Amino acid sequence: MNPFKDLKAVVVTALEDMARDGALPAGLDFERVGVDPPRDAAHGDVATNAAMVLAKPAAMKPRDLAEGLAARLREAAHVQVVEIAGPGFINLRLDPAYWQGCLAGILRAGTSYGRSDLGAGQPVNVEYVSANPTGPLTVAHARGAVVGDAVASVLAAVGYKVTREYYINDAGTQVDVLARSAYLRYREALGETIGEIPSGYYPGEYLKDVGAALAARDGDKWLVTEEEAWLPVVRRFAIDTLMTRVREDLAALGVRQDVFTSEASLVEAGGSDAVVRTLEARDLVYTGTLEPPKGKVLDDWEPRPQMLFRATRFGDDVDRPLRKSDGTWTYFTADMANHLDKYRRGGEVMIDVWGADHGGYVKRMKAAVEALTEGKGHLEVLICQMVKLLRDGEPVKMSKRAGTFVTLREVIDEVGKDVVRFIMLTRKNDAPLEFDLTKVMEQSRDNPVFYVQYAHARARSVLRLAATELPDLDQAPAALATVPLARLTDSTELGLIKHLSLWPRLLEGAAEAYEPHRVAFYLYDLAAAFHGLWTKGKDEARLRFLVADDAEVTAARLALVQGTALVIAAGLSIFGVEPVEEMR
RNA sequence: GCGCCCGUAGCUCAACUGGAUAGAGCACCGGCCUUCUAAGCCGGAUGUUGCAGGUUCAAGUCCUGCCGGGCGCGCCA
Structure with a gap:
């Protein structure tokens, strides 16, 4: 349909x-x-x-x-x-009969209206969030989470076989810093005075819980051992604790991913070595010395020969290092292993959702995918720009360095997950987004979440009233498809049907362009069309949905109301937002 | 210096992958509630789409060069 x-x-x-x-x-x-x-x-x-x-x-x-x-x-x-x-x-x-027929088709399709087999079951891997497990998720992470989740849903709705993936960056020096930071809090939990957190450590208060939990589990046994003994244990403990919290935060946001891949286990299983061997076999690895970047002051720069991937052959600006000077693999090498792994698991099409600070990383990862899959794999990267958190139009002060930032959880607790999800999708991913905690709770046309929900609530309200006044009328969409829809003749009514008729086309477009925000704007326009018809009925009694002495026209209009509620609900469900039955 | 992203009405943003006279909300003015939710609706003005070229029957959209803003730039992730 x-x-x-x-x-x-x-x-x-x-x-x-x-x-x-x-x-x-x-x-x-x-x-x-x-x-x-x-x-x-x-x-x-x-x-x-x-x-x-x-x-x-x-x-x-x-x-x-x-x-x-x-x-x-x-x-x-x-x-x-x-x-x-x-x-x-x-x-x-x-002619009107065409549009009346469309409404019948929409009602027959019911909740599957808009879905299609455009993707023909082709697998697509969507990787999103993938935050370091070194702290709680923030609103910036939330944008990536919601965009990734919505892109996945849009693709699934048009027939792709979607895998939702999270890549855990649990290897490298940052998680060692995490471990040392957590160890400080562990000592603190056991009564030591640790004073100010030294620079280079994670200062966040959230690590106090981790330290205390470790002390509760292991007592003081790590106080007297060398770092090499406690570090792997504390690191594991901290990562596990924080990842659990990340998963809880994602669950609170309504995001549930299918696959969590650990960088550490990927490297441990030899993934990075395999990547390098694959590249070597294709003559894409050499030892060379990179030029320092021009126009940027690097005081500690010294020319150093290193193992490089010929990324320039695939459109990147420079060749990229594979190994650090301490002999371990770079993040890039491990991430190549991640993408090769995703490709082999059955995904020629991969989508990564990243933050704006990773924009400079796009070319090399695309180059890597092309090299590793011999051009058969395709990587698309969606860059999410900044989220500016406001309250009453004023920026909310945040400093990651000082450890004072607003967590995703706090925002969800304040405004609810549905509001967070919808607002995060009201901008293109590559445009900055303002998130005003005050405005998103306003009940006005200026607030798209409210406006769309209100339209749905109004539609449901009419149907509830009709159910008591016309108990014999079957309101099931399929049943309403058979009522005399030819009675819908007003231009506003037909205009609303035309809006509804756009939904499958819009959904396919959003899927092909990886632009879920189109759904938000569509729903806003659809809500406007419905509110307009509603008020027209207030001005002209003959256009009211429920007409006491005309059962036919009432049934036809209820079909239109039902169809509208259906499409709004379908759109919101793509966003993972619950349509409300009434406003409070 | 180089690379990527962005630049549209006073403000916040759309514009359906190149279509017709560039549209919404906010703000401003004026109307609409004995009736299904007025938390809403209807009407009114606003543009050299940063600038200059190019491709095209057709450019906000694609190409080139500038200007302005953001992000990034070896052994962090």
Whole structure:
């Protein structure tokens, strides 16, 4: 059920008929032919650019081509008016019966309306969050979490087989710093005065819990041992504790990932070595010395020969180091192992959601995927820009260095997970986002979460009232598909159906572009259309949803209300947001 | 210095992968509640899409060069 796809088929069929009749050259590619809702409703219900994009390959004048196509489209079912406009657009207006039929189709499809098999079951791996387990999640992490989760849901809805993945960065020097920081808190928990946290350590208060928990478990046994004895134990303990907390935070946000891959175990299992061997076999590894970056002062720079990956062969700016001077692998090497692992587990298509501070890392990872998969794997990276947390328009003070930052958990506790999720999706991922804790709780049109929820609540409210007044009417979507929908004739009613008819097309577009925010804007527009119809019924009694002496029109309108509620709920469920039954 | 991202109405942002006269909200003005939620709706103004070129029937969208902002730039992750 996809009205605009059906309309495209109508146009393509007409073009094929023309080719068969000799009105068009044979073998034209209709790929670029668009059949879209026009920006301006005055242009009709649907517009196609077919005459313009085919004019050149067909060696015809756009106007002539348009005349021929328009003549055939006039014969198509439900086509009321066909006009040629501007440089060669063909505008179609469809009769009310077409749109009434669409509503019936939407209701028959029910909750599966909008879903499709576009992806044809192709596997896609979406990796997101992947935060270091060195502290609680923040609002910045939340954006990546929600965007990744929504991209995954959008792709799943259009038929891809999606794996949601988290890569745990539990190896390297940062987790050693974590361990030493936690050890300080452990000593503190056992009564020592540790004073100010030295620089280079994680100062966050949250590590007090970790230290105390370790003291409770192991007593004072690590106080007297050397670092090499306690470090692996404390590190493991701290990582496990913090990862548990990360998972709890994600659960509170409604994010549940399928696969958690540990960098440490990947390296331990020889993943990095395997990556280097693979690259060596393809002659993509050499020992060389990198130039210092120009225009940037590096006081401790000294030229050093190191093991390098020929990333420049795959479009990167410089070749990239694989091994640190202490002999261990770089983060990059381990992450290559991660991506090779994902690829082998069955994902030619991989999507990574990263923070803005990793933007400089995109080219090398794409280069690595191309090299490791011999061009068969494809990596797409979505960069999430900053989240500016505000309260009443004023920035909320945060400093990671001083350990004073607002955690995701605090924000969820304050405004609720649904608000966090929706707001995080009201911007393109690569645009900065303002998150005003005051504004998102406002009940006004300025707050999209409220506005969309209100529309759904109003729709449900009508259906509740109808259930008591018309107990014999079956409100199930499939049942409402059979009522006399021809009674829906007002332009506002038909306009609302047209909005609903866009949903499958919009969802596919959001999936192909990896842009879940489109769903948020769609829902906002749909809510506006519904609120408009609602109020029109207040002004003109004949347009009220429930008309006491006309059971038919009431049933038809309830079908429209049900369809609207259905689509809003479907959109919100893509976002992992619960549609509300009533506003409080 | 180099690379990536961004630049649209006074403010916050859209613009359906190149379509028609660039649209919403906020703010400002004026209307609409004995009736399904007025937490809403209707009407009113606002633009050299940072600048300059180029490609195209068609450019906010693609290409080149500038200007402005953000992020990043060997052995952190």
